[in-house]
Amino acid sequence: MTRAVEGGHRSVNMGPPRSFGTVLKLKLKETLFPDDPFRQIRKEPLGRRSIQTLQYFVPMLEWLPNYSFNLFMYDLLAGITIASLAIPQGISYANLASLPPIIGLYSSFVPPLIYAIFGSSKHLAVGTVAACSLLIGETIGEKASATTQTELYVSLVFTTCFISGLLQSALGLLRLGVLVDFMSHSTITGFMGGTALLIILQQMKGMLGMKHFTHKTGVVNVIQAIFKYKNEWNWKCALIGVVFLVFLQLTRFVKKKNPKLFYISAMGPMVVVVAGCLLAYFGNATKLGISTVGPLKKGINALSVNRLNFDPAYISAPLKAGIITGVIALVEGIAIGRSFALASNTNVDGNKEMVAYGFMNIIGSMTSCYLTTGPFSKTAVNVMAGCRSQMANVVQSVCMLLVLLFLAPLFSYTPQVALSAIIISAMLGLIKYKKAYHLYKTDKFDFLICMSAFFGVSFISMDMGLLISVGLALVRALLYMARPATCKLGNIPESNLYRDVEQYPGATGIPGFLIVQIGSPIYFASAPYVTERVMRWVREEQELANDNDLEYVLLEMGGVTAIDSTGMEALIELRRNLQNKGMKMILVNPRIDVMEKLIVAKFIEKIGEDAVFLSAEDAIEACRFTLRNSKQGTVEV
């Protein structure tokens, strides 16, 4: 491909196309390995290469040898901080999932250890998440009752975790991280907000000390249930709950005003738990009518491999919950890991992280844990507490081990109302109304996508809300693909630049020429539209031009980065149509992929190499030259 530039002559590259193998390799690389993880490794000699490859797959082998006591001091503090958050969160979210609370503590013991071995993010703190806990509780609750069929219920939840882990590992190993990118931020904002609203409403049971409630989620159902059992409202309970909630919100406010005091907010939930336990113990909870969490026995996670339940009668629920929560957990974890990594100028391989999450959940499901990921709140606390590496997760694990071995029974006095207050406080922060308003101002379709997730989750169901929102986002993208942007270009005066006349009304047209810029790849979905739209530009131009005959139609193809066979047929049809009207089609700045296809399809032969130019200016100059000569009688080809 060396004919491109010869001296002062700027011509379009007509060289032979790259081989299919080259192109395929390039495209596969961009799709599957966009961050080129093996770049460093490739340069090293063979011996080091094997070590580095092993380090690639087991990141702990990379950072551990370089670990120092100094770093450990930071990680120790961060680890203890997140462990203090893990205890109340673990018990609360296990409650959300209708699981025995001890499982919430188990889930902050084993998974962080696994992540520390296989995970790459130095900032991520592993733990359970509210949204997924609720979804699991709701989905498995359709097949088995958490209260009357506890053993079946718990085994199905472990199975769900196993399936999530399997899915995550598979996606990561097959380098299908690109699928996770299809979850728009607007969808996530709306989904999280809707889920937060549902959870807050459900906590009314705990806050008001009610005995009966509804199993359904959905705003309408829950509000109905709250008022149906009005007689069960316990004022003492509500008062305690409000006090706890106000306290927690105050700690958050303090942190917002002075970020350095973040630990006050981080310690808040633990304080509430301890205060609640003391209140329940000394204040005689049952007399007050306040229910507590229930027994938490000492001892570490039991193996639960035998409890995994693949019985076809029930398997549909774990499958559905496993797939949806697996993807949601990935999306949240990857997004958070990425943004902290970018902020600290490091890089995180999304696909590798997915494998780490997968292992975390597979092994977790075999050790009495349920779904974990890297929740934003915990990770943010981890970062602010000064974590330096994955060791913070190890510290968290060890703290949790100590709790499980010695302190667990103490927490059995935790009142439900305390947990409800903690959950409500956490969820209030997830309803991002400011962000939704910002979306409304900047991009109304995205606002629609966000709201569809929010209302879908709140009023229909969590999976329907997610489906509708993702569907809308895809529809937007597909519609854009089917209706690519085209615009007419005009000359910016006193320059050789050609820009969109709608954006730059001062840009002038050239008599006899119409320059249309096509802004996207011409694929099957947009091919018929492109042809018709260009012809419409031609018709409109002819109406404007009156006497001036249109001789040349220039297609600026800088934005057409790809074309398929249907698109090629459209170009051929367009050229034929223009010829019928007595106009010549000129291509300007075709891209490499498109040029290769046009050459192979012999389109360049038909149109002539003299009809393809590097820039609009070159094209117009050359065509004017031809026009002038033909008018003077000499025929220039």
Add this chain to the structure above:
Amino acid sequence: MTRAVEGGHRSVNMGPPRSFGTVLKLKLKETLFPDDPFRQIRKEPLGRRSIQTLQYFVPMLEWLPNYSFNLFMYDLLAGITIASLAIPQGISYANLASLPPIIGLYSSFVPPLIYAIFGSSKHLAVGTVAACSLLIGETIGEKASATTQTELYVSLVFTTCFISGLLQSALGLLRLGVLVDFMSHSTITGFMGGTALLIILQQMKGMLGMKHFTHKTGVVNVIQAIFKYKNEWNWKCALIGVVFLVFLQLTRFVKKKNPKLFYISAMGPMVVVVAGCLLAYFGNATKLGISTVGPLKKGINALSVNRLNFDPAYISAPLKAGIITGVIALVEGIAIGRSFALASNTNVDGNKEMVAYGFMNIIGSMTSCYLTTGPFSKTAVNVMAGCRSQMANVVQSVCMLLVLLFLAPLFSYTPQVALSAIIISAMLGLIKYKKAYHLYKTDKFDFLICMSAFFGVSFISMDMGLLISVGLALVRALLYMARPATCKLGNIPESNLYRDVEQYPGATGIPGFLIVQIGSPIYFASAPYVTERVMRWVREEQELANDNDLEYVLLEMGGVTAIDSTGMEALIELRRNLQNKGMKMILVNPRIDVMEKLIVAKFIEKIGEDAVFLSAEDAIEACRFTLRNSKQGTVEV
């Protein structure tokens, strides 16, 4: 928006964004009315406007007043020609759909009349299609047997036609023609080829004069059935069939060699039918063991409104068949109408055509007809026979009326083997191996899409084949969206042009600058990738540059025709990341939609208006000026 160009100063348009209403109206217009059908009407005074609007909705009112006897002569010839094709095709395809053959004749009487009233294409000839007939036969055949439950079967087929018509009208009225664009040409080629293969294999029953066969489609099943009933092979039948087939292929060959003799090929099927009838009548068909089509009674279409069957027990089959065949019929008809229109330099409103097809099928379903559209073969014959307007369809209708009133019983002697020969001859032309080979050479993904349709239809089922193929095409488009093309730009020597360095290896980089061109909209699916990819370009550039520090990263945004909120967050993150590395982000040539969003999101405020330029050249010049001044000690903001 008038600050754009001031004298010699070329600055990017920072004017206030267009109102939401303006943008929405523009986008809706592009999506729903891409061909701007009311453009002409809008200019006229009120009185004419109402007439023109009526003419828009009922095209017959537009062309009929201007009709002349001269035109009628052409249309008469064309109409008779296509009627002669309609009789054998009608009987054969009704056979494919396991329907009483008279229904095939009915379907060439009423639908063409309806099309002539509401249709816009001057070239389209209305009739039944083989692929849809087979699909209907197969799908309805699962619910009701055509031989033992004929009344139920036929009523379900009419219901299918009604549902197709309803769907088509709805899509057309809602201007959802864009959906039809999502059927790639490769998919259609593969689908038609696969269906043709299935039909050819099924005709072995008729060709070999067998009594028993399989109801299943699918290459394996059919071949097994052929050999299972070996003992039923009738050599006399096969011989007659081969003679007919060779004759028909000869007529096609003659037409290919000399297109002026097209009528020989057009008359072929009619000749075969007549010859077959004579042979059966005089040769005593039953003695030869040749089965005939069966009784065709005189008389025109009976009303069949009462036969529409929406019984929930059976409705799933008509729904499924109705939707799939409705869409396929649309895709074929619209594609054909469009390409003949473009070739003759007129325009066809896809959405309006869809409404015409819809009415055709709704009214057809109420008058004992089944699914019709504008098949390619018939339309091609219509055009070559010199049709001038929709009147050709009216002539076809009238001819069919005469046949129904007087001649129908004569055709009951048509041997099945003659119909099989006609069908095989027609189907052989649909297996476009040359086109598939061309696809293989030009675009291997499209080849894969085509082959998946072909093999899916042949070996699995028609709807699965279609689904897989459309799915693959969508995956390709979505993948492209998630991995947009980016490239590094370099300066073409002795010019101010900046082009892809991979396409133009002679293009040189500028020390201290990295110019990355982003080739597509930055949507949620591609946002994380764009950020990571640009950072990778930066890393690779830093490795190449050695001593030279990278100061500026220019993002050429000419190809970024749209951005959503996730994309905007990606830009913000990218800028922050570059800042952390000590580099400044410069935007070059942002498009109108993107610029408006960036202004509203206050991104331009953050980055500074002096960081946005109209072209790469301007940007580099300005930055160099800044660099030089800052080096000299004066600080230029």
